[in-house]
Amino acid sequence: MSKRAIIAVDIQNDYFPGGKYELAGMERAADNAARVIRAARERGDRVIHIQHVFEGPEAPFFVPNTEGVKTNPVVAPLAGENIVVKTHVHSFLNTDLKELLDHNGIEDVVVVGAMSHMCIDAATRAASDLGYNTTVFQDACATRDLEFNGVTVPAGSVHAAMMAALGFAYAKIVDTDIYLAAE
Template sequence: MKKTALLIIDVQNAMFDDSNPIYDGEQLLNNIQYLLNQARSSSIPIFYVQHNDEEFITGTPPWEIHPSIAPKKGEIIIQKQTPDSFHHTELHQMLQAQQIDDLVIAGNQTEYCVDTTCRHAVSLGYNVTLVRDAHRTWDSNTLSAKQIIDHHNEVLGNAFVSLRATIEIQFNNNENIKINPRYI
């Protein structure tokens, strides 16, 4: 029987700072809250990934996971220092210990941590569903945040992951992900 986990990547306070907020951050938080409620009500394991570097200094307010999606007791927090949630972390071992086959992924930053983690997860043999409207980034010098998100959804969806909208995700009592039949 396949088991699913929800993986929330780098949804930390610094990304919602008023001086330079992530694109469409409030909607991102709403979508992740929906996913968390779905996962929690179906007893799906939830893993948070928390980035650490010179901007995200361990123990400081910018480093903390956003309070609107804060982990609850028993939900695992993985610390990382690179864009890859698996690189030099215990994520793969913890997922294997719980016999997880399928990952539903949401979070930040689309072109770095989300992209890299999706690709590595697939190379490790996980079936990955990227929630296409539950990952975000900032504008770059050449592309808008929306263009970056759309581009990565297209590239990842064509070769690596299944793409689903937040509203399409339904978890099924720790067995697997189901697609809401209204959206098939």
């Protein structure tokens, strides 16, 4: 059995065009994530879907029991694949993700999904801190423009800064096409 798991973080409808919290490049990122997941399934790697559900109907997005909270069909879980529901940015916080990985002998974690500057960052750092060999498919992740102190930071710059930081000490950062061509 494979010792690698793909963790597909928050690839949910609210992040897509028309959703409550649209991200720049989410469709492209999800298409790449789908390619990574498809290759993982063919290799026999474990695929784990993370679903963020905010508590309460006043949530800004990912409201319980709405279309927006559902995993987007492009990466829909197959029967038998794990779905870990979280209520925080951090995929390991108050979830059974670590136990699931350890129970299945996982040593290598691949992270794809959204948002680069929040949930991808948190999942990647946590996976690395917990001792997993961690890889992020940078073009299978998406984010959005941010604002700080009256300055708008474009999504592309936010994403690049996050990948640079994660690549410095936490994860191997790869491109989908290059990685899949080498497999």
